[in-house]
Amino acid sequence: MTDSTTSGPDPDHHRRVRAGVGxxxxxxxxxxxxxxxxxxxxxxxPYEIVAMRILFSLLFCLLLLAVTGGLRQYARLFRDRQALLALGLAGVLIAGNWLLYTVAATTGHTLEASLGYFIxxxxxxxxxxxxxxxxxxxLQWAAIAVGIVAVLVMAVFYGSVPWLSLGLAFSFGFYGLVKSRLGSRYSALVTLTGETTMITPLALVAVAVLGTHGGITLxxxxxxxxxxxxSAGVITAVPLLLFGAAASRLPLSTVGMIQYVAPIGQFVLAVAVFHEAMPPERWVGFALVWCAVVLLVLDAVRAPRAPRLPRR
Known part of the structure; x- marks a missing residue:
């Protein structure tokens, strides 16, 4: 007679993973x-846009906390020194990522942003x-290898190190790592509000400096x-809440694979809407990236069919 508690699929785990993927x-x-x-x-x-994203995101998140009854958990966050340090680091990383991305999107370098998010x-x-x-x-290792080759092909086209792309890749990569280490001790909304709170002083300083030089268009x-x-508050907070919820439910490597959705969208916008240059070298690089994506899709299709080890 088989003990159902020691083998078979874990429905709660499957639901958690499906939600994380969504x-x-x-x-x-x-x-x-x-x-x-x-x-x-x-x-x-860009500096004004990022500052307003931070300030309006904080207001939006505090409003959501008030509506959902999460203010008590948010207050408890400030008694958790370890969490505050992690959220402070996460806030600095995401603010830097926002600034680089905004510079790319507003100066005709959306393809470089796309490259960064493919890396x-x-x-x-x-x-x-x-x-x-x-x-x-x-198959995941194979996808990584093909992806690295694609990045090298696209990087060679620039004739120099693509600092903007690398800055985007590493700032958000480490941000995801920090968020994943926090786990599910706090809700995604509480951690987002916490990290936004930590970098709000930087946003206020930016607004003050811009204001003294007539650089505020608000x-x-x-x-x-x-x-x-x-609306920057909503547009900023909603995807970060979704990302935080995904990072707490999925392995970091799985979150990394899903990230291909963003650079594909940026690539389409850059070519079809913004009409940025796409010489043959870039087409080759992006074709290799699509090969990596195909490998990841094949792995994702095969993975659920793999036998599960009994749980102890």
Whole structure:
């Protein structure tokens, strides 16, 4: 007679993974379309856009906490020194990532942003292996190898180190690592509010400096511009909440694979909408990236059919 508690699938685990995958795809789909939003914010400069994203995100998150009854857990966060340090680091990393991404999207370098986010899943997967000792399957290793070749092909095209792309890849890769280490001790909304709180002083300093030099467009470009800037809180917070929920439910390597959704969206926008240059070298690089994506899809299809080890 078989003991049902020691073998067979774990329904709760499967539901958790499915939810995590859904949250991850939602987050990266929104991030893939963000360049369209940044274009609408002209003539705001990248520093103003990032500062307003931080400030309005904090207001939006605090409102959500008040509505959902999460303010008590948010207050408890400030008695957890370890969590505060982690969230402070996460906040600095994501603020740097936002700034680089905003610069790319507002200066005609969306393809470089796309390259950065194609590199990012490789960074995330490798961090999962090196830091968290996660195990990868052969097809996943093959996808990493093809992805690295693709990145090298695209990097050679620039004739120099693509610092913007690498900065995006590593800032968000380490951000994902920090968030995954926090686990599920706090809800995604609480951790997002916490990390935004930690970097709010930086945003206030940026606003003060910009204000003294006449660089604030929030109230000088009409009601439509004001409302678009105000919506930065929602547009920023929603995908980060989805990402936080995914990171707490999935291995870091799996989150890294889902990240391909964002650069695909950015690539389509850069070529079809912004008409950025796509010489043959870039086409070759992106073709290799698609080969890596196909390998990841094949692995994802095969993985659920693999036999599960009995649980102890």
């Amino acid at each position: 949250y991850g795809f939602g987050a990266y789909a929104i991030w893939g379309l963000l360049p369209l939003y940044f274009v609408l914010l002209a003539p705001a400069a 990012n899943p490789i960074v995330a997967i490798l961090l999962g292996v090196i830091v968290l000792h996660e195990k990868l399957r052969p 109230a000088s470009e009409g009601a439509g511009h004001f409302l678009l800037m105000l």
